[in-house]
Amino acid sequence: xxxxxxxxxxxxxxxxAASRSELVIPLHDAGGSLRAVLDLDSPAEDRFSAxxxxxxxxxxxxxxxxxxxxxQ
Numbered sequence: 132x133x134x135x136x137x138x139x140x141x142x143x144x145x146x147x148a149a150s151r152s153e154l155v156i157p158l159h160d161a162g163g164s165l166r167a168v169l170d171l172d173s174p175a176e177d178r179f180s181a182x183x184x185x186x187x188x189x190x191x192x193x194x195x196x197x198x199x200x201x202x203q
Contacts, residue, residue: 132156133184135177147172154179156191160200 134153137143143153150172158167169191173179 133179133181135179137172145172146170149174151176152178154184154187156184156188158191158195158198160198161196166198166200 132153132155134140134143134155137145137150137153152173152175154169154171156169157165158169160166169187171179171187
């Protein structure tokens with residue numbers, strides 16, 4: 132999810148008061164269960180481009196099989 136202006140997003144919970152935009156990418160285990168998220172914040176509005184999102188999603192898909200999801 133690419134949120135250009137977090138203050139316009141209903142229900143947004145800011146972990147940093149300076150956050151103005153956010154990119155959140157889910158990470159799944161081998162069974163497809165959601166296990167974590169990559170959560171990037173920026174003090175600049177509309178900081179993350181579609182290309183940023185696409186490349187980071189690609190990176191996460193490449194990392195998922197290598198992660199040992201030891202916590203149950």
